[in-house]
Amino acid sequence: MDAYVEKDAVEMSDDGRRPPEDPPVAPVGSEGTGTAPGAGIMALSLPYQVVAAVALAAVGVFACVHLAMVFLHVAPSNTLTKRHGEAVSDWIYPEFEQNWKLFAPNPLQANISVEVRAELAGADGGRRTTGWIDLTAQDIAAIRHNPMPSHAQQNQLRRAVDFYLNTHTDDNRPNGSRGAFAEQYIRRIAMFRLETLRGPEGRTLGPDVRRIQLRTVSRTVPAARWSTEKTRTTPSYRDLPWWTVTRADRPADAVTSRTEAGR
Amino acid sequence: MSTSTATSARAREPFDRRLARGVQTVTGRPLAPYQSAIVRIGFSLTWLLFLLRELPHRHQLYGPDGPWSWELAQRLIADNRAFTVLLWSDGRIWFEVVYGLAVVSAALLLVGWRTRAVSVVFMVGVLSLLNRSVFVGDGGDNVLHIVSIYLVFTRCGRVWSLDARRAAREDRAARAGEPARRDVVGPLLWVVLGGFLLAATWFSDVSGEWWVPVLLWVLWLGNGLWWLVCRIAPGEPRTLLDVLANLAHNAVLVVIMAEVCLIYATAGWYKIQGSRWQEGTALFYPLHLDYFSPWPALSELLGASGVMVMLLSYGTVIVQVAFPFTLFNRRVKNVLLVAMMLEHAGIAVLLGLPVFSLAMISADAVFLPTAFLVWLGARVAAGRDRLLGRAPAGTLPEQRRTAEEHGPRTLVG
Numbered sequence: 295m296d297a298y299v300e301k302d303a304v305e306m307s308d309d310g311r312r313p314p315e316d317p318p319v320a321p322v323g324s325e326g327t328g329t330a331p332g333a334g335i336m337a338l339s340l341p342y343q344v345v346a347a348v349a350l351a352a353v354g355v356f357a358c359v360h361l362a363m364v365f366l367h368v369a370p371s372n373t374l375t376k377r378h379g380e381a382v383s384d385w386i387y388p389e390f391e392q393n394w395k396l397f398a399p400n401p402l403q404a405n406i407s408v409e410v411r412a413e414l415a416g417a418d419g420g421r422r423t424t425g426w427i428d429l430t431a432q433d434i435a436a437i438r439h440n441p442m443p444s445h446a447q448q449n450q451l452r453r454a455v456d457f458y459l460n461t462h463t464d465d466n467r468p469n470g471s472r473g474a475f476a477e478q479y480i481r482r483i484a485m486f487r488l489e490t491l492r493g494p495e496g497r498t499l500g501p502d503v504r505r506i507q508l509r510t511v512s513r514t515v516p517a518a519r520w521s522t523e524k525t526r527t528t529p530s531y532r533d534l535p536w537w538t539v540t541r542a543d544r545p546a547d548a549v550t551s552r553t554e555a556g557r
Numbered sequence: 558m559s560t561s562t563a564t565s566a567r568a569r570e571p572f573d574r575r576l577a578r579g580v581q582t583v584t585g586r587p588l589a590p591y592q593s594a595i596v597r598i599g600f601s602l603t604w605l606l607f608l609l610r611e612l613p614h615r616h617q618l619y620g621p622d623g624p625w626s627w628e629l630a631q632r633l634i635a636d637n638r639a640f641t642v643l644l645w646s647d648g649r650i651w652f653e654v655v656y657g658l659a660v661v662s663a664a665l666l667l668v669g670w671r672t673r674a675v676s677v678v679f680m681v682g683v684l685s686l687l688n689r690s691v692f693v694g695d696g697g698d699n700v701l702h703i704v705s706i707y708l709v710f711t712r713c714g715r716v717w718s719l720d721a722r723r724a725a726r727e728d729r730a731a732r733a734g735e736p737a738r739r740d741v742v743g744p745l746l747w748v749v750l751g752g753f754l755l756a757a758t759w760f761s762d763v764s765g766e767w768w769v770p771v772l773l774w775v776l777w778l779g780n781g782l783w784w785l786v787c788r789i790a791p792g793e794p795r796t797l798l799d800v801l802a803n804l805a806h807n808a809v810l811v812v813i814m815a816e817v818c819l820i821y822a823t824a825g826w827y828k829i830q831g832s833r834w835q836e837g838t839a840l841f842y843p844l845h846l847d848y849f850s851p852w853p854a855l856s857e858l859l860g861a862s863g864v865m866v867m868l869l870s871y872g873t874v875i876v877q878v879a880f881p882f883t884l885f886n887r888r889v890k891n892v893l894l895v896a897m898m899l900e901h902a903g904i905a906v907l908l909g910l911p912v913f914s915l916a917m918i919s920a921d922a923v924f925l926p927t928a929f930l931v932w933l934g935a936r937v938a939a940g941r942d943r944l945l946g947r948a949p950a951g952t953l954p955e956q957r958r959t960a961e962e963h964g965p966r967t968l969v970g
Contacts, residue, residue: 334585335800336577342793346584346800357808361815368823388639389684389706389766392699394823399831401842434847442606443851443909445693446614450624452848453692471636475629479692482624486617515845520863521838546622 360385368394404512407431408455410484413505413536414493421504429487454480455510458534466535481543484508489545500544508534587806590715591930592923596813597676597713598667599919600704603697604683605663607912608656615656618693621647625690639688640765642681642757655685669718674746676713677776680705688765697913700920703816709776710809712802717934743784751777810923817920818881821897825877834874837867843908851909859907873900887926894924 335346363385366375375382386392407430413423429451436447458480461473468474489500510532517523537543587593611618621627627647634644643655659682665675683705687698694702714720731737754777757770779798786794833839843849844856860866876896883889898918905914941947 333796333799334581334803336581336585337796338793338800342797345797346804347580349801349804350580350584353804353808357812361812364816364819368819388637388688389769390703392703392820394696394820395827396696396824397839397843398824398827398834400833401831401839402846403833403842405845405847430847437848437851437909438853440851440909441906442610442911444611444614445695446611446617448848448909449693449695450618454624457692472633475633478629479625482626482629486624515842518838518841518860518863518866520861542626542628 364390364392368392404514406452406455407511407513408451408508409511410488410506410508412488412499412503412507414499414502415504416502424499426509427488427491429484432487451483454483459510477537478542480508481506481537481539482545485539485543486545503539505536505538507536510534583807584800584803587712587715587803589810589923589927590712591717591927591934592925593711593713593806593810594669594715594717595922595925595930596704596919597669597672597708597711598717599922600701600708600916601663601666601679603912603915603919604679604701604705605660605667606915607697608660608663610912616652619643619656619686619689620652621649623690625692630689633691634688634765638765639684639691640769641685641688642760643685643689645756645760655682658682659686669714669720671743671746672714672718672720673709673712673776673780674750676709676711677750677773680709681773684769695910695913697910697916700820700916704813704916704920707809707813707816709772710805711813712806747777747780747784813920813923814884817923818884820917820920821877821880825874825880828874829878834870837870838863840870840873841866849908849910852907856907872896876900884924890924891926894921897921 335343335350338346363382366372366378366382367386367390369375371379407428409426409428409430411424411426413421416422433447433451437443440447454476457472458476461468461470461476463469468477484506485500485503488503488506489498491499493499493502511529512532513529514525514527516527517525582588608615617623621643627644630641631644634641643652645651658678662675662678662682666672666679683701687694687702727737754770754773757773783798786798828834828839831839833842841860844860850856859869876893880890880893880897883893898921901914901917901921905911
């Protein structure tokens with residue numbers, strides 16, 4: 295039976311109906327080109343073959359385990375991850391973390407803007423408050439008609455606000471250990487932007503800022519003309535608390551230049 | 558037809574023989590050299606373009622005084638243990654050095670100079686910058702982050718690289734009976750990288766997970782061993798090292814392919830659960846998000862027709878969900894591959910995400926057919942020669958192809 299099969303296979307490749315499926319083991323060139331003369335496990339003597347076989351098994355198992363872990367990481371919560379979630383996280387985080395829920399399950403359906411206002415110390419020692427400054431509008435202006443928007447415009451503020459909202463309760467209390475990071479981050483972004491803005495007298499606002507407040511404005515994307523849906527068109531606001539600006543909130547350049555000026 | 562008879566002939570072959578042949582295939586040579594090369598070129602180009610584009614914004618995104626300050630990064634990384642060399646120092650010079658090295662490594666990986674060593678530097682650069690500021694990234698950074706780790710294990714410089722050109726030149730010289738030239742650059746690079754590695758180990762309390770330095774040491778020692786074995790024991794030990802390198806390459810190639818499938822499967826299956834994707838209006842919304850509409854008139858135009866939006870929304874979900882299953886059929890796979898690449902090209906322009914799109918296209922490229930890649934390579938080489946006014950050089954890509962054209966028709970080939 296076996297002999298018959300062998301003969302059959304040989305005949306087929308002989309009369310050329312079958313293209314050679316495997317690379318010729320004959321030398322094509324030395325190192326670097328295709329199958330070098332005497333390459334692969336067949337070219338080894340038994341002790342080396344054992345090493346190669348063990349490596350093959352180890353590599354195979356490792357690849358399968360890794361893929362299983364990645365699968366469990368991207369899959370919804372399930373029986374296995376409920377039981378062994380810790381092991382999956384240990385394997386995946388931090389370097390293989392991934393999230394491919396791109397615009398899923400539903401895309402974001404509102405434009406969320408971040409606005410800031412600042413309390414400034416005047417020369418006379420009095421305080422005055424600026425109007426709301428739309429930071430997101432600065433990003434959008436930079437993105438418009440830009441074939442390659444920067445992460446600094448497309449992601450930084452947008453994701454920082456996301457980070458803040460995800461790590462805080464509705465009354466602005468941190469709901470986990472990362473809340474403090476998110477607050478510090480968004481305060482620094484706001485100050486980073488304010489440093490470059492100029493007041494009516496042409497002076498930069500930055501050094502005069504004593505306190506800041508941020509708010510988010512959420513505007514639902516209006517329904518399409520072809521849609522029968524009714525959407526709420528009034529924006530909804532969420533005020534974050536007033537924060538007193540500290541040295542850690544200011545860009546380092548500003549801090550140094552001020553200390554120098556103070557001397 | 559011929560494929561089906563071949564398959565049936567193979568099916569009747571005894572199992573142990575097929576197994577042996579399979580083992581020989583995965584140990585004998587790095588499979589899919591063109592696919593791994595295009596992935597290398599794609600991702601290094603993506604990273605290079607990204608770094609150059611962000612040059613004016615680099616301090617704001619990754620610098621020690623950016624909004625995500627060095628102190629904030631340090632506190633977060635003490636918690637999540639990610640790898641980044643940028644925490645070794647909060648100095649501005651160190652930052653510029655790392656950013657500069659990241660640019661250089663991307664350019665060198667692109668042209669395939671000392672590919673293995675450079676791929677390690679490339680990975681260190683990618684991880685260092687992306688882990689330094691995790692909150693400025695998007696899906697493109699995510700896929701680049703993961704693939705940069707995988708690339709280290711592949712022999713992705715076998716074709717379309719300066720390494721391949723050098724190997725072919727040495728090959729010709731050896732056949733002509735000339736004495737082999739002594740390689741100085743390789744050992745020098747090895748020594749320099751060894752110095753960095755010592756530093757990495759010194760600073761390992763701030764360098765993230767334990768396995769990253771271990772991996773770097775294994776690669777460094779492995780390269781040294783390779784050099785040594787080539788000199789003093791070119792027989793079986795050399796073949797064994799070759800087998801190990803092939804095994805790692807082939808396994809990781811499968812991992813990269815599976816990773817791409819998981820990306821599309823996740824993206825597709827989660828969309829199915831969303832009401833907007835079910836009713837076919839989902840695409841309308843990203844087109845009207847200010848952050849993702851650099852060309853509002855174009856977005857408006859595309860979103861103006863409800864039927865168009867529905868067809869594109871449904872098409873996206875269908876293609877993403879179906880893709881992993883089409884790998885069992887070459888022709889359907891290729892059609893979907895083209896569809897996905899076109900879709901990503903569209904996303905690049907419409908949603909203003911060129912870096913993300915280029916990264917995804919590079920990942921998709923692992924599934925391109927060898928025949929197409931060879932054709933593409935020949936066209937590019939011809940174009941280059943015409944541009945430089947050179948006589949078509951019958952150098953290495955043509956010579957190397959012979960071994961590959963007879964490669965097995967796998968999912969990729």
